[in-house]
Amino acid sequence: MSGLGTLLRQRFRRDRIQLLVWVLGFAALASVGHSAVSQSYGTPKDRAGVIVLLEQTPSVLVLRGTPQGTQSDAFQFMLLFAFLGVLIGLMATFLAVRHTRGDEEQGRAELIESTPAGRITPLVATALEGVIAVAVIALVNTGGFLLYGADAGGAVLAGLALASVGGCFLGIGLLAAQVMRTSRGANGLAAALVAAAYMVRGIGDATGTVDVDDPLSMTAGWVSWLSPIGWGQRTSPFSDPTVWPALLGLALGAIAFAGALALRTSRDIDSSIIGERAGRAHARPSLAGPIALVWRQLRNPTIGWLVAAVLFGLLVGSLSETLTGNAPADVKQNLGDTVGSIAGPNAHGDLVDLFIVAMFSMIGAIAAVCAVQSVARARQDEANGTAEIVLSTAVSRIRWFVAYLVIAVASTVLVVGVAVLGAIAGASGAGAPSGTVTTITSAALAQLPAVFLLLALVALVFAIVPRLTIGLGWTLLLLAIFIGQFGGLFGLPEWARDLSPFSHTPIVTEANADWGSAWLMLGLAVVVAAASVLLVRRRDVALGG
């Protein structure tokens, strides 16, 4: 194991910012989770009301988990664990692939493996880094529970459950990196397995049964035994502590790691179990212009967002009616306040309509991601030199950059459009009144101006300071979403909330909703976008650096 310490330090050196962000993110989630539970569902009675609502709504159980009684920590665990499991799973797989297949693809692995470190030590160093990262995040999770006075044994077990999910996917990520030829392929496979683990346990939870002796607890269906995230949930640390399901995840991770070691020992560098698919020898006739080229590059992620938008729309549509179901009135009131604050500043109206508006602001966020991803792509193409190839052909700078904006606007409209279709389908399936369709459509349309304004602002950043496009672009997006949608929940002052375009989205639940701000944002977006195109026309192509 020559050089193990050096390689481990190198890995932490390379990942230091990224890991810090992950750890802080988990700490923030622990804190937000606790305050959300204590503010929105402060009393056992509130929580009991929500649990009754959940038990009748399998589509929410899919997203969250099975209720385990009204104890506040158990309630928080139920709300958040599956989500945290997905996050730590992604963290671990990306880390695993980055330092193995990623390095191999870039040619760095060849350099390292030619030293006495050999083939195996780099893999062990990556595994070790992953184990440490997962352990730190698990400790943060445990610490979060302890800080708010949870039962110590339960807090430790909650951390262990999270660590078992992380450890399991660390091993799976390392194995995927051996199986696939490219880091993109390995990340795709491992992330798909994380998503599958989430969905499988979702099906298990949705098909769960209410406990006979405790009507506010459920037992998940057998299907969730097929998911590492399901194993973590089954430790039920604050209601019925059980350690051994967590050990299943750790064992599977260890087996996958052993498999990765065996494969790496026996295979050549740059080889893989599943080879890279050969591409087409000739381009399809449709691949003939800048717009087709941008679409070709963004197609896969955009399709992913479209699928997410349809599913989310279906969920929103089908849920909207359950809210009017037989939940206690005070629970509805409570829910209405929370939902209303997401819907917009001082929003009021019918609970169902508020709910639809609040949920469509999430669709607006997804659409904004699609928009920003397109401008970010323009910057990546400019920095890595492919833009130079396009611009040295008969394509003007204006036509080149407008292609990214066209794809941004088109994918934004598509995301919102398919979400509307999904929501209408879901609502009519649940037998909602016809007025709901109007609410859905206008709530969706109301999202677009803010998204377009954000897109135009990021385009302006690209035109003026191209090197900051990616960092500043995503930061602007996150801030706008956070301030616009959760600013109310976190009690930000009004002037701060006004900074986000999303705060100026019309609230369509109100009888005479004010669309003036929407038109204003739309006009501003057009002007800023036009200015950014002209500025791109005038500046040099700025290469990477």
Add this chain to the structure above:
Amino acid sequence: MNTVVDITGLRKTFGRVTALDGLDLSVAAGEVHGFLGPNGAGKSTTIRILLGLMRSSGGSATIFGRDPWTDAVALHRRIAYVPGDVSLWPGLSGGEAIDLITRLRGGAGDRKAYADRRAHLSEVFQFDPTKKGRTYSKGNRQKVALIAALATPADLYIFDEPTSGLDPLMEAVFRDEVAAVLGAGATVLLSSHILSEVEHLCDRVSIIRAGRTVETGTLAELRHLTRTEVSFASAGQEASAFAGIPGAYDLVVDGARVKFTADSDALAPVLEALAARNVGGLTINPPSLEELFLRHYHDDIATDAATAAAAGTDAGARR
């Protein structure tokens, strides 16, 4: 003869850094013009200005008499360009990238001719078009750009260090293909720091250094600035025995050989003198561009070496 590329006093600054400082370049129609200089001399910056990717800070640059910044699109229909470091789209195969670049340049025109030409180039360059962009080596990425550039006719070809990453066999293929497009009446601007490539291909050469043109002319004209090396068997005689050879510089006897240099355009009297002495084993080496090149950068190299040596001494003293 028509001038295709005409650059006078071109300047480009990036903040406080001056990349081009009054560069001149003139490329006539139908010629292969070598654009020589060490890394960082400003070759790629000049080419990016010629392609309208960057804007000049001063001076003038035109292609076919038009401004590359304002008339970029119209000019690019007549230009094929191969960058020095080719990047490809990771998800596109090499074949897709070639077709895409061709279409973006304004279409293949005659489809049949394009398909044949593409097939021919793929074969001679031994290129597999079905692999994905991210899996190609540097040489194979270079081939994508070369095939795309050569597969449809252009009036001007701009190659920025086109054969870096290609093996000697492929370099020979490249030279053949360039000869073919020249036969069709095209003009070529070839930037390089590989001298043999330029010697093989170019009619005229411009040498640039630190953003300025320091020498320009045909190879014959430039050769005249350097001396030819002559050597023959000494047959046991001392250096003093050869004192009477006219125009011989730096004559030395090195073991069994006598060596000296002579001005390339004044060889006739030298040869007469040698014939009169009836020397054996005569060799005459023409000056290589290598020497020409070294002469222009020799100062730099000497300065660098001195700096490095001084730094080494400092380090030694500290130790």
